[in-house]
Amino acid sequence: MERNKTYYYDISRRFLSVVGQWPYQKPKTRLFFLTFVFIFLINALVTQIAEIFVCKNIDCIFEVLPFHFLMFNIGVKVLTYRFKSKKIKLLTDHLFADWDSLETREEREILKKYAERGRRYALIYSLYLYLSSIIFILTALGPRVLDVLFPLNASRPVTLVYPAYYFVDEEKYFYYIFCNMMMIMLICLAGLIAHDSMFFTYIEHVCGLFAVIGFRFERIIYKRDITKKSLIDCPNNVYHKQIVFSIHAHRQALQFAKLIENVFSISFAIQLIVDTITISITLVQLSMQLHNLTEATRCMLYIFAQLFHLFCFSFQGQKLINHSLETRDKIYNGAWYELPVKEQKLLLIVMRKSIEASSVTACKIYIFSLQNFTTVLQSAMSYFMMLASFSA
Template structure:
């Protein structure tokens, strides 16, 4: 019996490592994994921040060299992206203890699961978080490399279809490196490719861990709803079979489910505390970046540049949509508790148990949300609002640039 328990425990531990390995590896690479050695964390974090600062400096230098607004607008999208990545990285650094608490929940919450059905529910959501992270990471790495590789098109065209003069070089994004760009083009290209991948890793690590947290808390809400359904279902079965169970048994089960619900709410609230301020800054930068990118597409007449900015704008929209989708998922799952209790045979359980359910129903009528400083709620409806706002800013900028 002891051996069987140990085998089951090892299997659960393996499942946890499997489901969270993607987020763990990304956080480890940027020095944000809570269980890393302090020296390792500091080294990786210092490398990432140094890389981001170098990119920001070169882009800022280019902005100071600009002589018109068109040049500034051309530099802003990539510049804002670097600031956005820096904000994401600093979010975990300044909330390291809260991140550790959240990560502890990921592993500890599996221990309170009682039945095989509950474990299957958590596995489903953990698997969803893992695949979301993989798809998100794959998309952004492909987009980043594709965006930077466009700068190699002119040299390749010079080799395949040479002209009397060399085609002008085009950097992946506007930046000033304080050296002769034509002479050291390939060195600059390698630097941009390397720094782009490193900076994008910081962004992906932040976002993938957020997806993992949201999927986990949605799984907790689903498990709580399942427990309430099972309690009432067992009551009905016992009644049909004329089995007399003491009311205290049901009251204890309901109290345990209420405790699990409170634990899920605390997890959701901790997510809100960690990301709220950071999301406000990120949303502002993303909205401005989206507007400026639309302006660039409207003004460009070069097919290659237009294609490059289309890749960039789709990446921005994908980023906003993923966050809005996860926010909507949290809202829907937090509200489902009330509906599951209401649609069950709650009137057949003891009065004391009904009072506990009533308290839970009242609490569950208020959705758990992820917000930007309590002002903007991440949801699919809000996603359309951001698009409308970005289009409004784009119209204003376009009128000024004419």
């Protein structure tokens, strides 16, 4: 039984609906869920800023900043979908409409494969982040559990989920604060996953479009398996119509990729800067907490989550680059030499467009790719060495 096309986007749809960013929600429903998320987000930001003001040294500030930047980035992600809502709706409309433009079962299977892959990426991404966050949250309960299992003469120091100042006695109201922080982490994380999983869906979709277009160009000239008769004897306008239709589809795929770039470019620039600084500061924290197994584990979990976050963006950016460039190779691998000269010239137009790779950038400065991912790691290490010298 063939699945409905909405099945492939249900994970992204559910997360976007939770944070009030699904394009087809009613305006009042979107505003309600968005307000609900921002109440928790502002709660986290205010208490973290309060903690910075009561800090007495630079080490304390370094401990607060990574989580403050995380909440800041989540706010950027959620607001991106809010301020770009019209373009997001346009992207999503094309997402569903492109299924109806497919001509054959083979083309549908190609797009279905990419849609299934996008759904799988969204599922793995959300599971990884939530599992890491749950483990991270539970480490805050470690001292309390040890007080019950292996009590000491004095209670162990209170460890919160993340550094924050609640203007009350943390020892007395620990469980209330813990529950509040746990709710903040789980709800705000939904905003992060909603933004990223839909981005993965868009990238996989446009890669699927490029794959379908390449499939069409490779098979413009073919031989029937039954009759073994070449289609070369068909009228020239048959080839012309097929090529013009494929060129139009290629142009739409390029426009879809440019629209993705337009929606996420500024947001990604902010996130990239913040993530690089965050990784550097967390490395400083890790170097200072090596003697404390619990804190060192928390730092490592946070660093791995940040690296995984950046790697997923770089991986998707690399896929878009590769698929946009593969179109020219697929045209060359087809039987273009059997086409009339007029149609061969039309193929040159597509090949010229395919020389320039489609990409996702941060304000046209940084291109998300696997090669540039290593550059970000090198930059983070450089900042880490500089910050470590200040905290020494």
